[in-house]
Amino acid sequence: MSAVSDRNDEHDELRKVVRAFLEHASPSSEVRRLAETDEGYDPEVWRRLADELGLVGLIVPERFGGAGAGAAELAVVMAEMGRTLLCAPYLSSAVLAPAALLESGDETACAEFLPDIADGSVIATLAVAEGNSDIRDLDAVWTTARADGDRHLLFGTKERVTDGYAAGLLLTVARTEKGLSLFAVDPEAVERRPLPALDPTRKLARVHFDRTPARLIGAEGAAEGAVARVLDLGAVALAAEQAGGAERCLELSVEYAKTREQFGRPIGAFQAIKHKCAELLYEVESAKAAAQDAARLWSAAAAASEQGLAASVARAYCSETYVHAAAETIQIHGGIGYTWEHDAHLYLRRAKSSALLLGSTSWHLERVAADIGLVPTA
Amino acid sequence: MASATVQDAGTSPARQAHWSVRLAEFLDAHAGRPPRDKTARLAWARAFHADLEEAHLAAPGWPAEAGGMGLDLGDQIAYHQQMTAARAPRHPCGLSFIVAPTLIRHGTPEQKERYLRPLLRADEFWCQGFSEPGAGSDLTSLTTRAERVGDAYVVNGQKLWTTMAHLADWMFALIRTGPAGPGGAGISYLLISMKSEGITVRPLKDISGGTHFSEVYFDDVRVPVGNLVGEEGGGWAIARTSLGHERATAFLSDEFRYRRVVSELHRLAKTSGAADDPVVRQDLARIEASVRVLASNSRRALDAVLEGRDPGPAASVNRLVRAEFDQRLHEVALRVVGPDAVLGQREPTAPEGGRWTYGYLMSRSSTIGAGTAEIQRNTIAEKVLGLPSWRKEA
Ligand SMILES: Cc1cc2nc3c(=O)[nH]c(=O)nc-3n(C[C@H](O)[C@H](O)[C@H](O)COP(=O)(O)OP(=O)(O)OC[C@H]3O[C@@H](n4cnc5c(N)ncnc54)[C@H](O)[C@@H]3O)c2cc1C
Numbered sequence: 059m060s061a062v063s064d065r066n067d068e069h070d071e072l073r074k075v076v077r078a079f080l081e082h083a084s085p086s087s088e089v090r091r092l093a094e095t096d097e098g099y100d101p102e103v104w105r106r107l108a109d110e111l112g113l114v115g116l117i118v119p120e121r122f123g124g125a126g127a128g129a130a131e132l133a134v135v136m137a138e139m140g141r142t143l144l145c146a147p148y149l150s151s152a153v154l155a156p157a158a159l160l161e162s163g164d165e166t167a168c169a170e171f172l173p174d175i176a177d178g179s180v181i182a183t184l185a186v187a188e189g190n191s192d193i194r195d196l197d198a199v200w201t202t203a204r205a206d207g208d209r210h211l212l213f214g215t216k217e218r219v220t221d222g223y224a225a226g227l228l229l230t231v232a233r234t235e236k237g238l239s240l241f242a243v244d245p246e247a248v249e250r251r252p253l254p255a256l257d258p259t260r261k262l263a264r265v266h267f268d269r270t271p272a273r274l275i276g277a278e279g280a281a282e283g284a285v286a287r288v289l290d291l292g293a294v295a296l297a298a299e300q301a302g303g304a305e306r307c308l309e310l311s312v313e314y315a316k317t318r319e320q321f322g323r324p325i326g327a328f329q330a331i332k333h334k335c336a337e338l339l340y341e342v343e344s345a346k347a348a349a350q351d352a353a354r355l356w357s358a359a360a361a362a363s364e365q366g367l368a369a370s371v372a373r374a375y376c377s378e379t380y381v382h383a384a385a386e387t388i389q390i391h392g393g394i395g396y397t398w399e400h401d402a403h404l405y406l407r408r409a410k411s412s413a414l415l416l417g418s419t420s421w422h423l424e425r426v427a428a429d430i431g432l433v434p435t436a
Numbered sequence: 437m438a439s440a441t442v443q444d445a446g447t448s449p450a451r452q453a454h455w456s457v458r459l460a461e462f463l464d465a466h467a468g469r470p471p472r473d474k475t476a477r478l479a480w481a482r483a484f485h486a487d488l489e490e491a492h493l494a495a496p497g498w499p500a501e502a503g504g505m506g507l508d509l510g511d512q513i514a515y516h517q518q519m520t521a522a523r524a525p526r527h528p529c530g531l532s533f534i535v536a537p538t539l540i541r542h543g544t545p546e547q548k549e550r551y552l553r554p555l556l557r558a559d560e561f562w563c564q565g566f567s568e569p570g571a572g573s574d575l576t577s578l579t580t581r582a583e584r585v586g587d588a589y590v591v592n593g594q595k596l597w598t599t600m601a602h603l604a605d606w607m608f609a610l611i612r613t614g615p616a617g618p619g620g621a622g623i624s625y626l627l628i629s630m631k632s633e634g635i636t637v638r639p640l641k642d643i644s645g646g647t648h649f650s651e652v653y654f655d656d657v658r659v660p661v662g663n664l665v666g667e668e669g670g671g672w673a674i675a676r677t678s679l680g681h682e683r684a685t686a687f688l689s690d691e692f693r694y695r696r697v698v699s700e701l702h703r704l705a706k707t708s709g710a711a712d713d714p715v716v717r718q719d720l721a722r723i724e725a726s727v728r729v730l731a732s733n734s735r736r737a738l739d740a741v742l743e744g745r746d747p748g749p750a751a752s753v754n755r756l757v758r759a760e761f762d763q764r765l766h767e768v769a770l771r772v773v774g775p776d777a778v779l780g781q782r783e784p785t786a787p788e789g790g791r792w793t794y795g796y797l798m799s800r801s802s803t804i805g806a807g808t809a810e811i812q813r814n815t816i817a818e819k820v821l822g823l824p825s826w827r828k829e830a
Contacts, residue, residue: 066743312821326823329814335821336813340753344729351732371725423721430702430724432711 069134076138079111084142086401089259092145093404096252097224098261099146107146108178114152115176122172124156129294129356133349136295137302143259143404147181147221153295154220154288155182158229161284162240162276171227171242182227185216185265186285193218194289194417196231196238196282201267203232203241203274210234210241210274212267218415222263223252229275230265236279241272257411259404287362290369292416294352297372300412301345304376304383307405308338311383311390318392325390334386345379348372367429370422377413377422384409455505456518459493463522470525481525486557494556495536502540503552509742520692529561531600535608538625542666542674551606551627565595565609565628565652566675573811576620576672580654581612584661584668589613589626591634591657597805601637601650604630610671620672627663634658643797690758691734694765698727701769704788710772719768726761733757749820756812759802766796 083103092098108114117132118124125131132153139148156175159168174180191198201214212232222228228243249266276284312335315326325331352372355365384406388395395402413419427433466484471477488494489503496515498504507515527533532555539547554560571578580593591611601607607628614622630637634657639647666674705711705720733754737747769792770777781790803809817823 066739066745312823315823324824326817327826329810329826332817332823332826333810333813335823336756336816339749339816339821340757343749343753344733344757347732347736348725348729351728351735368728371728374722374725375729420718423718423725426721426724427711427717430721432702432705432717432720434712434714434717 065130069130072131072134073138075111076113076135077141079106080138080142080144084139084144086404089143089145089401089404093258096261098221098259099224104146104178104181107148108176114148114178115156115172116152118156118172118176119160122168122176124172124176129291129353130350131357132295133298133353136298137305137346137349140299140302140408141306143303143401143408145259147183147224147261149260149292149295149299150183150221150225151175151181154184154292155227155229157288157291158184158240158285159275161287162281163284164276167242167273167275175227180226181221181224182229183219183221183225184285184288185219185222185228185230186289187217187219188215189217192418192421193415194286194421196285199231199233199238201230201232203234203239203272205234206271210272212241212243212270212272214267216265216267218253219250219263219265220415221261222250222265223261228265230267230272231281231285232267232272234278238281238285239278240275240281240284242275243267243270243272247271255411257407259408260411260415286366289416290366291356293369293373293422294349294356296412296416297345297352297369297376298349300376300380300409301342301349303405303408303412304338304342304345304380307380307383307387307402307409308335308342310402310405311335311338311387314391331390334390338383338386341379341382345372345376348375363429367426370417370425370429373417374419374422374426377409377419380409381406381413455493455496455507455511456514458491459515459518462488462491462493463518463524466524467522477525478528481528482558484525485527486559489553489557498536498540502548503556509738513738516692528558529555529600529604531564531604532556532558532562534564535562535627538608538665538674542625544662546662547627547665560605561600561603563598563600563604563607563630563652565598565601565607567597568594569596573808575610576616576623578610578623579612580609582624582626582659584613585658587661588658589624589661589664591626591628591654591659593654595652595654597640597649598637598652599649599805601630601652602639602647606630607652608665610675614669622669623671624668625665625671625674626659627665628657628659632657632659643800644794691731694727694730694758694761698723698765701765701772701792704769704792705772708772708774708787710774713771716768716771719771723765723768726764730757730761749816752816752820755806756809756816759809759812762802763799766792766799770796 083106088100092100104114112125113135115124116127116135118126120126156172159171171180171182175182186199187193188198188200201212201216203210203212212230214232216230225245228245228248230241230243231238232241248270249268251264253262253264255262312326315331315335316324318325326335349372352368355368384402387405388402391400391402394400466487471480485494492505495504496507496512498506500506536552536555539551555562566575568578568580580591580595582589582591595609598607607630609626609628610623611626612622613624616622634655636653636655638651638653640649640651642648701723702720705716711717711720737754740747773787773792776787777793779786779790779793781794783790786793814826818825
């Protein structure tokens with residue numbers, strides 16, 4: 059029991075440190091400034107996240123220069139980043155890319171790439187999705203890899219690659235004769251284009267491979283299970299970020315409901331508003347609990363099937379909660395909530411976009427259904 | 437019921453054995469299927485709880501002075517898990533556990549001595565006399581009144597929606613003994629024997645067509661002054677003790693029950709082919725997600741309580757979350773059952789005895805009884821989020 063409480067104390071401490079940092083580093087004005095750029099992050103803030111706070115290498119094992127922390131700590135950090143809409147390639151470079159390298163089991167590649175990722179000097183990302191298909195639908199991956207001496211050549215196009223434009227290292231999956239495989243690509247060798255996006259606070263890019271030289275990471279044909287695990291961990295992290303964002307929406311709404319007066323009373327005295335807030339509280343608290351629980355299972359190295367199920371439960375719940383919270387925040391603010399100047403739309407953009415990235419709610423619900431044995435009989 | 441061994445254990449060194457070992461022995465000795473007949477099943481549950489009390493294995497969370505086991509929260513959780521795993525019958529009068537904490541906290545020594553043991557043993561049943569025709573959500577406007585005459589209160593008026601009134605031996609009631617005022621002034625907390633002269637119980641049929649609650653009329657009912665709990669006029673504050681008590685462990689038994697019910701629904705969906713419909717399948721997945729989120733929520737609140745921290749907002753929202761979950765669960769269940777969900781319980785071909793259709797109707801009460809969902813939202817918004825009161829004067 060004391061182990062639990064020590065851990066909770068540590069998490070509280072971590073939360074405080076990250077919150078204090080981001081309040082300074084990621085005010086609304088910065089979020090809006092960076093949203094206008096193609097790279098979508100501030101190199102100085104990124105450096106401090108890596109050097110001063112040691113957060114960029116959070117889940118990278120110590121032997122590769124990271125902090126060796128688990129999903130539980132990652133969830134604490136992501137929740138804080140979600141609260142302030144931090145513009146930074148954190149999900150890509152601190153979660154997806156390092157997780158992909160680690161899951162590949164390729165020690166040489168880990169030793170070569172992870173230290174630079176962990177210290178923030180190289181920004182990495184993972185490119186999976188193609189066409190208009192869900193990222194979790196790996197059957198929809200058509201990009202091919204052809205052997206060419208001791209390297210491969212890639213052909214294909216990856217869509218909605220998070221931070222694909224800013225990345226200095228691109229990990230991607232492509233098909234060889236042996237199946238889905240993981241590759242590392244030098245982004246200088248590809249054609250890439252930043253995509254105008256619903257959520258300008260998380261950068262997306264289209265990446266085009268045409269005879270692009272690539273290095274095989276891990277065993278050929280072994281990427282399918284590994285990528286699914288990486289995307290599951292990503293789902294846990296993103297769920298925490300969503301819960302954090304939703305929590306912030308609720309705070310904004312409650313603050314406004316207490317101060318805005320109409321008919322001679324604060325609007326929060328009207329039940330139509332009050333009940334929306336109460337509703338959001340229970341959704342937000344449940345979302346936080348679901349995200350934390352999923353992260354706890356990942357940290358505790360529970361059975362892989364349990365972890366996947368918990369990731370999907372958390373993602374499905376947190377996606378719906380965040381979108382609802384952001385939409386209600388606009389409603390509770392009335393006309394001002396509909397303006398460009400107010401941050402409410404930034405949260406709605408982040409919420410909706412996050413719900414669609416890394417597996418739609420439908421995909422996650424189907425996974426839950428399958429895991430409890432509800433599959434079509436035919 | 438083969439309880440002799442356990443009772444013997446009460447006087448032997450085995451008495452000192454760890455409670456969980458004794459409970460395991462007890463549950464072994466009492467293993468068996470519940471009788472099918474309703475009356476026999478009630479008698480069976482009563483006997484179980486009487487034996488449990490006899491073996492000093494009842495009321496894990498109550499202090500030892502009150503006849504409980506005085507277990508800490510961690511052990512209480514383990515206790516409930518053990519009971520659920522063994523499918524032990526629930527105490528047949530859940531309402532008793534609303535009055536009990538109030539008596540433990542505010543009762544006189546005589547009151548505790550008189551009421552707590554029969555309550556635990558399920559020898560005596562309790563009902564809650566709060567709501568009235570004119571006083572539902574706005575409970576402090578209640579008008580059933582008592583006048584002090586010698587060493588008794590004389591009660592006149594009417595209570596409504598009184599669950600179990602037709603089976604109860606006692607009622608814990610809120611009765612007006614003085615003029616109404618702010619903060620529930622003038623309301624007293626009385627224990628009234630349902631055998632008293634002048635009480636008329638008129639059972640009401642509820643949504644399911646069954647009888648679970650009643651109207652209760654009081655016509656010059658004499659209640660000894662010794663049956664006043666706390667101070668005269670201090671009843672409103674006292675009644676809130678039981679509300680606060682709901683916070684931690686009470687959720688556990690709900691949770692185990694929901695987990696079981698959802699799994700039963702999955703089983704039905706698999707055999708009925710309902711899972712072939714992608715919409716139903718996703719609804720079921722959402723229900724599965726919800727039951728897991730519910731568990732995460734409680735775990736978070738319980739972890740906090742176990743570590744002596746404030747469980748925070750999670751605990752206050754739990755009841756509302758559950759109430760609405762219960763309704764969604766049953767809405768989905770009827771889609772899983774399919775067209776035969778239109779059949780009533782008395783139709784022998786109704787799927788699974790019509791339990792889901794019945795449950796669907798019953799689930800409508802979860803957002804009304806024990807405080808409506810709207811009132812709970814008011815409370816959450818004001819007490820947790822600090823929003824201004826909806827009352828005009830505030
Ligand atoms: C199955 C069941 C068992 C029950 N058992 C018992 C029992 O054993 N003992 C007992 O004393 N009572 C019992 N009750 C009564 C229960 O506590 C009341 O029904 C409940 O408190 C609501 O009161 P009401 O029915 O008068 O509805 P009302 O208070 O008249 O409410 C009607 C509607 O108005 C809404 N409303 C009222 N005030 C507000 C407000 N301020 N803001 C927003 N909306 C508002 C309500 O939410 C509801 O939707 C039971 C009820 C049920 C359904």
